[in-house]
Amino acid sequence: MKQNFKEMVREGERPLGTWVQMGSPEVIEITGLSGFDFAVIDTEHAYFGNETAENLVRAAEAVGLIPFIRVSHKEPSLIMKALDTGAAGFVYPGVCSPRDAEEAIKASMYYPEGNRGACPFVRAAGHSCQDWKSFADRSNRDLVKILLVEGSEGISNFKDILSVKGLDVIMMGPFDLSVSLGLGGQVEHPLVMEKFEEMIQLCRKNDVIMMPNIFNDDPERVRELSNYWFSAGCQSLIVNTDKMLLSWAYRENVRIAREAALNS
DSSP, X not given: OOOOHHHHHHTTOOOEEEEEOSXXXXXXXHHHHTTOSEEEEETTTXXXXXXXXXXXXXXXXXXTOEEEEEOSSSOTHHHHXXXXXXXXXEEEEEEOSHHHHHXXXXXXXXXXXXXOOOOTTSGGGTTTTSOHHHXXXXXXXXXEEEEEEOHHHHHHTHHHHHTSTTOOXXXXXXXXXXXXXXXXXXXXXXXXXXXXXXXXXXXXXXXXXXXXXXXOSXXXXXXXXXXXXXXXXXXXXEEEEHHHHHHHHHHHHHXXXXXXXXXX
């Protein structure tokens, strides 16, 4: 790995990523070669497990793409399994309280900072070919801990969640936020965006990165929303998913070719 997410942010860069739900190393390679800085390998909504995820991490490293893994559900023990693949960080879903945040962070850190299970034979540790102490220290320092805050309870406890020591990144589910405000599904409603701006400022005060998601297949809207989030103070951004981008490209090419077939 040549890129380090935390160093990029410290140096003023704004890392861009996308979701990967297709269990294909080729998709990961294309993601990196296309210019994305990181990918979130989604084991919650995709139909593959840790063995495939480990190969996707390998593919990411081969093209200089920073690999994160979203674990399948809110269970701290899954974090160790994800990180042992060599992933640079994790996304922990369903966070709605400070306790959820504390459990996730502790599960990701080696002693004395946390209680992550220690094994020198996993891929992350070089299959015992690395010095253990150096690896553990580097992991505790560089690991990116991303908490996906969801539900009305998570939103109510947002300030308390931010106070948890060791938190790096907050990812907020826009749909959940819209539901909590009585605007279910209107993820770009002015009230939703206003609430997001308040949360971004709270993150900045607590030295926590806010990482919003853009899910939109209109390139101009992606441009507008990207400008909006970065202007609002976000330091990183996720743009769509592999499936969404592929289906958009397919549909757009079919539309163009179909028009030619009908008009010729």
